[in-house]
Amino acid sequence: MGLVRIHLPEQARRGASVEARVLIQHPMETGFRRDAAGARVPRNAIHSFLCRYNGVEVFRATLSTGIAANPLLRFYLRAAESGKVEVWWLDDDDIEGSASAHLVVV
């Protein structure tokens, strides 16, 4: 719920490059912060992100604590066939997230 926003163009011409924007709600804790009681807040950052387009991996990123909270990723796909664009990520607590959107190719 409210964890991710994926943005793709309404439709794309076959062969065109398409900008994908993925905004993920995540604290990206560095592990260096302390809470009000002085206890260390454990590190928890998204470390792996990947995107599949019609089942084929087209983009992969390695993230770390240098990335701000609620990271925004922007990357490009080559529009081939109409189909599903899926994103997946994994953080230090081994919690996975995923989402998908549909790309219409004309």
Added chain:
Amino acid sequence: MKVVLLCLGIVLSGVSFAESRSGLEFSTEETRALQANDHENPGMLWADRGAALWAEQCSSCHAAGSMRGVAARYPTVAEGQIVTLEQRILRKRPGLAYESDDLLALTAFVARQSRGLPWQPRIDDRDVERGRKAYLLRRGQMNLACTHCHDSNAGKRLGSETISQGQANGYPAYRLEWGRLGSLQRRLRACLFGVRAELPPFGSRELLELELFLAQRGRGLAMESPAVRR
């Protein structure tokens, strides 16, 4: 002497601008771009969450898009009590805590529907008298009142930052410093922390009075929530 008196007059009046200007205008180009695009504005994550909560808990009485203009009429005074938009929501959902994701999400969802509308709270100058006094009150170890930065020195630099007029039209807003959405009360507490003053608790009368005054002071500015601030 005349000049000194004139300056004093400006400081004491508290509302001294030729023109009210949103915090957006004091932000960097990058921050403005982040706010302008709903697919990049991280505050929209909370507005989305609010939309889902609304569909689940509120939509049997209030249709999804029915709150346009509502946020622009808050805060207000009802039966002697100050009611902010958050408090209006808390009346219906008393279990929610201040600064909880759910309360911020619902507030942002409602506030977003008034984006671009001029802020026209249903209050008058008598209602905000106490808030105005709080705004002009020197406090904390730094012995500063709100007005000393946000009226007398707005537009000047404080370290690497430009001091804004302290307008509240973007709240709840996503602050990059917090890495999350936060309420106006949290922002006010952050300023009070900055001048090393005592922090009134969330929902306290003092913060509510300040909120009410800021609404009157920002009357006419376009609603921006969920805005992005540094």
